[in-house]
Amino acid sequence: MFIRVLVNGAAGRMGRITVNAVQQENTLKLVGETRRSDDLCKAIRISNADVVVDFTDAASVFENTKKIIAANAHPIIGTSGLLSEQIKELQQLCHEKQHGGIIAPNFCIAALLMMRFSEQAARYFPNVEIIEIHHEGKRDAPSGTAIKTAELIANARKITPTLKKIHETLLGSRGAYKDQVSIHALRLPGFLAQQEVIFGHLGGNLRITHETIDRHAFMPGVILACQQVVALKELIYGLDNLLV
Ligand SMILES: NC(=O)c1ccc[n+]([C@@H]2O[C@H](COP(=O)([O-])OP(=O)(O)OC[C@H]3O[C@@H](n4cnc5c(N)ncnc54)[C@H](OP(=O)(O)O)[C@@H]3O)[C@@H](O)[C@H]2O)c1
Numbered sequence: 116m117f118i119r120v121l122v123n124g125a126a127g128r129m130g131r132i133t134v135n136a137v138q139q140e141n142t143l144k145l146v147g148e149t150r151r152s153d154d155l156c157k158a159i160r161i162s163n164a165d166v167v168v169d170f171t172d173a174a175s176v177f178e179n180t181k182k183i184i185a186a187n188a189h190p191i192i193g194t195s196g197l198l199s200e201q202i203k204e205l206q207q208l209c210h211e212k213q214h215g216g217i218i219a220p221n222f223c224i225a226a227l228l229m230m231r232f233s234e235q236a237a238r239y240f241p242n243v244e245i246i247e248i249h250h251e252g253k254r255d256a257p258s259g260t261a262i263k264t265a266e267l268i269a270n271a272r273k274i275t276p277t278l279k280k281i282h283e284t285l286l287g288s289r290g291a292y293k294d295q296v297s298i299h300a301l302r303l304p305g306f307l308a309q310q311e312v313i314f315g316h317l318g319g320n321l322r323i324t325h326e327t328i329d330r331h332a333f334m335p336g337v338i339l340a341c342q343q344v345v346a347l348k349e350l351i352y353g354l355d356n357l358l359v
Contacts, residue, residue, distance in 0.1 A: 120341055121147035121164035121188070123155060123179060128252075129170035129193060129330060136334040137168075143341055155179060159186040166341050169194050173255045177201045180216075184208050189344040190216040193337065195259035206350045215347025219354040220259030222336030226310070227355045229325035230264050233312040236321055237268040240314035241276050244290065248301040248309040256300035260310055262293050263353060268312075269294030 120137045124130040125148035137145045147162035149155055151171075159167060159182075167183045169176060173196020180197075183190040184205070197205075202218060209216050221227060237243060247261040269275070275295055283289060290297040308327040313320060327333070336354050343357050351357075 117144035118142060118341055118345055119144050119146040119163060119165045121145075121149065121159060121162050121167045123149045123167055123169045123183075124171035124194070126150045127170055129333065132330050132334060133168055133170060133337055136331075136338060137341070140338050140341075143338070151175075155182050156186055159183065159188050164188045165345055166191060168337060168341065172196070177205075180205050180218075181208065184212070184214060184216065187212075187214070189214070189347070190218075190350070191337070191340045191344055192216070192218040193222060193333070195220060196255045197259070202352055206352070209350035213348045214350070215344050216350040217340045217344050217347070217354065217357075218350065218352045219336065219340060220263040220352075222333040222340065222354060223308075223325075223327055224336055224354075224358070225332070226260060226308075226325045226327065227336075227353075227358060229310065229312070229323055230260070230267055231355060232323050233264055234267040234271045236312075236314050236323065237271040238273060240316045240321060241272040241274045242315045243268055243272075244297040244299065244313050246299045246301065246311045246313070248303060248306045250307055251302045251304050253302060256302065257291060257293070257298045258300065258308070258310070260308075261298045261300070264310065264312060265293035265296035265298060268296050 122133050137143045149158045166189045168191045170193045176194040180190050245261050247258045290299040311324040
């Protein structure tokens with residue numbers, strides 16, 4: 116028995132690799148590939164997809180996810196750029212239907228461990244900043260991984276450091292703040308995806324770094340999500356929820 120998978124954004128960098136990975140996995144069957152010009156609702160209906168993996172862009176991901184849920188397919192959302200309010204709205208939609216889905220800011224299992232270790236360190240070291248570096252083609256900032264890491268840190272730390280007001284000679288020099296964690300987003304050729312979480316403490320610092328050098332690093336997580344989402348009854352945020 117196969118799980119029927121449609122890939123939305125199939126012509127993009129992540130979409131193309133996902134199509135190949137699904138084709139190579141014998142528990143999954145690729146039943147559709149959609150691009151910007153396609154009608155997603157119609158494609159889900161015709162293909163009878165159980166699962167839709169979305170790797171598109173920040174401008175369309177919210178509407179895409181609503182369409183996937185309305186069509187009774189399970190959304191697996193890799194696209195970054197969803198706002199917290201939008202995630203809550205999508206979770207409510209799934210809750211009403213007892214319908215499973217996954218929003219995964221990062222499908223790379225090593226990156227998930229980097230987030231988990233950061234969460235652990237935050238209990239001891241509340242002063243922390245995040246530097247995320249991505250290829251120059253990434254269209255949004257900061258990355259979904261950086262936002263998710265900041266949220267995990269904010270929930271885990273026992274003390275929230277008071278942010279000292281400083282004068283920024285250049286506006287934005289101190290980064291952008293998510294839950295009082297400063298995030299600095301770099302966009303450069305020579306990188307694919309890297310994140311460094313830097314904890315400062317009295318007399319030293321702890322740096323937790325993860326780097327992705329090839330997009331195939333995301334595929335074991337995408338396949339795991341496709342296999343497990345059909346049994347879920349809610350929309351979960353973060354693939355770490357599936358890691359025991
Ligand atoms: N969660 C993770 O682990 C992870 C890992 C890597 C990347 N990402 C995220 O995944 C997303 C895609 O990344 P990428 O590198 O593959 O980007 P990309 O190469 O720009 O691919 C995006 C593709 O989606 C298409 N598209 C845009 N809007 C669409 C719509 N409404 N319906 C169908 N297709 C649409 C684009 O078409 P056009 O060319 O016509 O615009 C393009 O082919 C980004 O948000 C990125 O940050 C997540």
